[in-house]
Amino acid sequence: MRIDVYLTPGQIDELQLRDKNVVVIDVLRTGTTIATALSNGAKEVIPVESVEAAVKISASLFGEVVLLGGERGGKIIEGFHLGNSPSEYAESVVKGKSVVFTTTNGALALAKGRYAKQMVIAAFVNIARVVDFIRNLKEDIFILCAGNQSATGGFSLEDAVCAGMIIHKVEQGSEGGIELSDSASGALILYRSFARNISRMLEGSEHGRHLVEIGFKDDLKTCASIDSIPVLPLLSGSVIRLAQDSTTKE
Numbered sequence: 657m658r659i660d661v662y663l664t665p666g667q668i669d670e671l672q673l674r675d676k677n678v679v680v681i682d683v684l685r686t687g688t689t690i691a692t693a694l695s696n697g698a699k700e701v702i703p704v705e706s707v708e709a710a711v712k713i714s715a716s717l718f719g720e721v722v723l724l725g726g727e728r729g730g731k732i733i734e735g736f737h738l739g740n741s742p743s744e745y746a747e748s749v750v751k752g753k754s755v756v757f758t759t760t761n762g763a764l765a766l767a768k769g770r771y772a773k774q775m776v777i778a779a780f781v782n783i784a785r786v787v788d789f790i791r792n793l794k795e796d797i798f799i800l801c802a803g804n805q806s807a808t809g810g811f812s813l814e815d816a817v818c819a820g821m822i823i824h825k826v827e828q829g830s831e832g833g834i835e836l837s838d839s840a841s842g843a844l845i846l847y848r849s850f851a852r853n854i855s856r857m858l859e860g861s862e863h864g865r866h867l868v869e870i871g872f873k874d875d876l877k878t879c880a881s882i883d884s885i886p887v888l889p890l891l892s893g894s895v896i897r898l899a900q901d902s903t904t905k906e
Contacts, residue, residue, distance in 0.1 A: 658796045659826070660837040661819050664803035664810035670768045677795055678772040679786060679822065682802035683814040683879050684863045685740050685872075686762025687779030691885040692742040692878075693725075694898045697751030701889070701896040703766040704758050707733055714756045723750065726758040730870050733758075742878045754895075761812070765802035766891075772798075775891040776899075780818055780854060781881055785888040787825040789899075799823075799840070804863050813846070813861040814879075817854070820847025855880040 662668045681687060690701050699721075704710045707728070714722050725738035725745070732739030738749070740759050757763075769775040774793075778786040790797055799822065801815035820843035827834055836844065850857040858864040858876045867875055878884075888899040 657794060657830075657833060658835040658837070659799065659823055659840045660797070661799045661801070661816075661823075661839040661843045663801050663816055663839060663843075664812075665765045665768050665800065666803075666810055668768060668800065670771055673769050673798060673800070674771040675773045676798050677793060678769040678775040679778050679790070679797060679799045680762075680765045680769055680775060680802065681778045681799060681815045681818050682759075682762035682765060683779045683818050684812075684858065684861070684867060685742060685875055685879060686759045686766075686802060687777050688781050688879045688885075689725075689740055689742045689745060690757070690777050690889050690896060691779060691782045691887050693745040693750050693755055694889055694896070695885045695887045696745055696747040698745070698753055698755050699897075700754050702754060702756045702894065703763055703896060704756060705763045705767050707758060710756045710758045711735075717754060717756075721753050723753050723755045725755045726763075728760055730760075730867055730872065741872055741875050743874065761802040761805050764805070765800050768800060769891065770894070772891065777889040777891075777896065778818065778822065780821070780879060781883065781885040782887055782889075783818070783821060783825065784883045785886055787822055787829070789888055790822070790826050791829055799843075812863060814858055814864065816843045817847050817850050817857060819843040820845070821851070823847070824851075854882065
């Protein structure tokens, strides 16, 4: 098995991921929010790249069972039902609903994996499920970090550290035979540097500081909670649903 890591979506073209096994990481906050929504009973999450596309798709679906969710610059989009805070996606709000979802960073990364053989969404909150998926697959894996489009070069510390944690845990449960690209090795080194305090790492990251500034400090605690949401969001066609063996709230 070979594991490769792309630290920003700009490093790779979507056609390069065609028929590949892809893990998309967006710790702050898309991956965490999608896991939360599906765990709380959302029927599906429909990721789109633009606000205009989200509005158009929601208008074509049955209104009472569709929610518009997402953000620009970390804040809820005008006219949308929900932003990108996991706390907004409570069971009472999302159960049985389809969520049309667009975010600043995560949407682009998800779009890059649209032609993947299999694509799952990862964050710290569901890392064990993602690791199990990789181990059971026993095939090459491409990890794509959503990054931070407002940062120079788009690099995101928290996504790279999460990629490194995934690699660390996959290696722990293997009997060898795992080949790492240079970027995968780099992500592993970053994880080992921050492994003792994931919360502090999130608070010190560029995007983490931005979220604190705009009033979402509590979201950092949620996003740092390792394996608190044991589900596996899986791209199926153009929508994200839970893998069949994932746990949801009744």
